[in-house]
Amino acid sequence: MTNEQITTCIIIKSPPFSAIDGKEGIDLALVCAAFDQQVNLIFVEQGIFHLIKSQDSNCIDDKLHDKQLNAIEFYDIDKIYVESESLEKFHLTEKHLLSHVDCLPSSDIKTLCHSANQTVIF
Amino acid sequence: MSVSFTILVTGSPTNSQAHLSALRFANAVIENNHSISSVFFYQEAVHVANGYIIKPSDEAQLTQKWATLSAEHNVELQVCVAAANRRGVIDANEASLNALEHHSIHPAFSILGLGQFAAKLSEAKTKIVQFK
Numbered sequence: 001m002t003n004e005q006i007t008t009c010i011i012i013k014s015p016p017f018s019a020i021d022g023k024e025g026i027d028l029a030l031v032c033a034a035f036d037q038q039v040n041l042i043f044v045e046q047g048i049f050h051l052i053k054s055q056d057s058n059c060i061d062d063k064l065h066d067k068q069l070n071a072i073e074f075y076d077i078d079k080i081y082v083e084s085e086s087l088e089k090f091h092l093t094e095k096h097l098l099s100h101v102d103c104l105p106s107s108d109i110k111t112l113c114h115s116a117n118q119t120v121i122f
Numbered sequence: 123m124s125v126s127f128t129i130l131v132t133g134s135p136t137n138s139q140a141h142l143s144a145l146r147f148a149n150a151v152i153e154n155n156h157s158i159s160s161v162f163f164y165q166e167a168v169h170v171a172n173g174y175i176i177k178p179s180d181e182a183q184l185t186q187k188w189a190t191l192s193a194e195h196n197v198e199l200q201v202c203v204a205a206a207n208r209r210g211v212i213d214a215n216e217a218s219l220n221a222l223e224h225h226s227i228h229p230a231f232s233i234l235g236l237g238q239f240a241a242k243l244s245e246a247k248t249k250i251v252q253f254k
Binding site: 005006020021027028031034037117118120121122 | 130132164165204205236237239240241243244246249250252254
């Protein structure tokens with residue numbers, strides 16, 4: 001079996017500022033992509049706040065990693081998925097998010113994870 | 123058929139049940155004649171590799187339990203370098219690179235890059251089980 005056939009789902013459900021989980025999850029996604037895996041980076045629940053555009057690092061006195069998320073297509077992560085139920089829950093729509101994300105209902109996300117070789121949750 | 127497992131621990135040793143569950147799982151794997159390819163510690167889980175942890179003697183000594191599992195069954199305990207460095211779990215090499223007087227990692231654990239774990243995922247020869 002070659003590397004091309006390996007699919008890894010990385011699910012980010014932690015919020016961006018109160019925990020480091022999201023950043024460490026994205027780091028793993030980038031490394032997996034560097035190893036030629038097909039990476040599905042999936043944001044659910046409070047994890048969707050990672051994708052809000054125009055965040056201001058002056059407000060948190062620390063570095064933001066939205067630049068890393070914007071650059072993600074250069075790392076061979078083709079798709080960023082967002083669970084649409086999570087967006088609805090927080091009264092957000094696709095227009096609040098970075099441009100290169102795909103919204104999917106949770107049933108489709110479940111299918112993605114079932115067809116992947118492995119899933120890691122952050 | 124014997125199955126090979128890679129155990130990923132991401133939960134904190136002080137604020138989660140991850141390590142106790144992972145250790146139980148690891149022992150069950152071995153008792154049932156399956157095998158453990160390696161144990162990889164990421165996120166808050168890296169704290170367990172700190173050699174300076176002192177816990178009351180009647181509580182579960184997680185660092186020691188992992189060390190015993192590793193010694194008795196030849197299981198490698200791998201700690202992510204980036205996650206460990208930001209939490210003060212560093213080996214002698216890292217201490218010397220940063221002109222620090224001491225290192226803090228327990229000798230049963232080894233520091234490796236996240237790439238090592240990603241490579242394991244790429245092999246797809248083992249089942250990944252995460253404890254968080």
